[in-house]
Amino acid sequence: MIALLRRMTAVCALGGALAACGTAQAPQPQAPREPRPVPSASSASSRPSAPPTSSARPSSDPTRPVTLAPGPAGLTPVFENGPRTTDRTVALTFDADMTAGQGPRAAAGERFDNPRLIDALRELKVPATVFMTGRWAEEYPDQARSIGRDPLFEVANHSYSHHAFTGDCYGLPALPEDRMRADVERAYTAFRAAGVPGAKPYFRFPGGCYDRRALRAIAATGVTAVQWDVVSGDAFATDADAVARQVLDGVRPGSVVVLHCTRSAAPVTERAVRAVVPELRRRGYRFVKVSELIGAAAGRR
Template sequence: MKFKKISVYFLIICLLVLNTSSIFAIEKIEQLKLDYAQKYRDNIPKEWGENVTGVRNRIDTDKKIIALTFDACGQGGLSNGYDKELIDFLVSEEIPATLFISSRWIDINKEILVDLSANPLFTIENHGFRHKPLSLNGNSAYGVKGTSSIEEVVEEIYLNTIKIEELTGRRPKYFRSGTTYYDDVAVMIANDLGQEVINYNVLGDAGATFRKEQIVKSAITATPGSIFLYHMNRPESQVYEGVKEAITILREKGYEFVKLEDFHDQLGPRTMEELRRDTIKDLLQDRINEFRLKKYKIFKNLLLKLKGVIDE
């Protein structure tokens, strides 16, 4: 009987030790929800859509580069799939890409996620805990009801953040909501949680519904710095065939493929606040450069005078 009691106590201790990180995570998110509910309680959303203030949908550059992004949604049924042929093609061609993965897809494909995260061609980013539009008041997009409060916005972002970090060892830098719809305050909260909100300016496959020809036609509209939106969770679709042909054409046009994180500081469009801050920064740097130039000229003149004295 005594041994049985000891075994029970030992089991309880083991469970507590094993779940320490989970307990801390729960405590953290509950505190975050309280803090953000207080911080944003007076903020009323003024914008709703795919490209509201703060959403990044391109890389600001003149270079012929393209960022390919692939979503894995995990809404059940076919949406839980994995397009292995598509990913194997990217690997064989050494094409980097940014993968936005939802918590629901991870639950079905955990081992695949871990394998993908170990490949330096890919970075794993956040596609939401429940794959919902990001809203403070339950706005819907494509028939999908969005988050309905500040607390739900925090959960949608943060719960999948910690899941990805625990499985891959890397915290996501970027967030993309289910349906790619947001209100402007939800975007502010995402930024506050340390994640830039990423959308696209080339609709690559329309939720994996495009035929091969449509995928190719869409791809050739690319401009320097374009961000493409594709899906990697629908192997029965024509995404692989379309992407394969599109990449051949884009390479012939001189385009190279990049990961978003490698151009983090060039993600646009920039907000007015960022433009203002950068303008002040540039002006300050100009003043510093002018001051350095004046100091250099003064020092140079002193040296010349000193040389003249020595020569005499």
């Protein structure tokens, strides 16, 4: 447990720059407005403060992204991993982080994107889910559109501002409760303005930090909150082999792996992915998007 906490702290030491690793501090999530929630949450949560997942029915419309039914008391549902079956599926997820106030740093030349990583995923033919902040889509609209229009990928919501939805979340500025829902909705508005089609009703909390108050605040958006069960450790890492080993050691059937699509804060991610993908394929794993794992948990085939 101590080792895990150290690993998570290292990954999340990004402060205001990255958003991909916190410890979950509460219950379960729900789905955004386009689609309606459906599935049963089979995300085996080991986080003590996260409540049990609610069950749901698969949607009768196969074109709609599957979401989880609301959790207890109508709270946003939380998904962490897919079914642990003999079907060896794994979802690589990439957080495209940019905090609302980092415009001057981008103007000065800091790169919050990573086009070579996206090119590598295309070259390797790896489906992936990109959790994008609205601010990132505004800064890199061409890339955001390109990712959103590529059937290999799906775009999901990582907030507009990349500010924290709890206090004390790896140094991120904290949003007041009455602005949480608006921040999620503003990200979808930014995606539409950038021409990103079909952003999914999935949401990843900045830093991975959430509690019951946050789950209640964003419930009306209808999103399913998506966490992970494998921390890559790519944030500020300089050893691609160490990142690859951490992923390979952690992956199990149905795993959701959290990585970053932010060149300045995760410079070795592309090289790590190039090592991870062929090895997992050699082990019999098939790469899928988060929507497929949620669909499997919901019973949609």
